[in-house]
Amino acid sequence: MNLLGGMMMMLAEGAGAARAPQEFSPLRPLLFQILEFGAIMSILGMMLCLYRMVRGPHLADRVLSGDTISWQVVGLVILLTVRMESTIYLDAALVVAIIGFASTLAFAQYIGNPRRQANP
């Protein structure tokens, strides 16, 4: 029980928790440039998904592109975690992933319902 409480305390450490200062690494600026590049590519991917959401001939295409946008947001939040070296952003990533999954399941139930009206 004490071990569980200790693990909970360690998991709950927030942004204010004092982290050990990172050692110097010559690749750190390259990593940060790659993170900015990744943010740009993720936003471009979201725009491509928005194009499919507007164009999509079937409702399943739109739901699928919305699901992919939610996963891109998860990736973007993880990139923010790496950039800020903080702990609390991954909670947001997990919440966005769960909400996207639940909404995909709900839309799948809606699409597969035989009493639904004709194709919008």
Place this chain on the structure above:
Amino acid sequence: MTSATVNDILSIFFALCGIFFMFVGAVGIVRFPDAYNRLHAASKCSTLGVMGLALAAIFHVGALAVTTKALMTILFALVAAPVGSHMLAKAAHLDGLKPWDRQLSDELTQDKERQAGKSSANAPRGMAAPSQPRPARRDPGSDPTARISAVV
């Protein structure tokens, strides 16, 4: 080469992998011809992309909280993406979405026809392209598409 350098090399590698798969999934969603094919691209985006980025976070930050949450995110992505894709594809099929006209086989339609008793065991089963009927699935004949479907 210190341990911070090694961690940064691993982090850069996994971040590049994740960014690549994220963008490739989005391009596939635009470029693929069919909702079922687009589901394939979206699964790449949500499993491999998120996995790469989360591994980059693990190797760069390295705290226990980040490691645990990133592993939970990876586990959730590995569970949620196939389930969501499967349910969406099945719902689209139930809704009557026509597959791509160059698709090789549509086994859910075949199973439905088989259960409805429309075809006997040796009769040619319904395909996505009804112009080319092929033999039964466990009997690969001279038709190459039947052999592909029997292997798959």
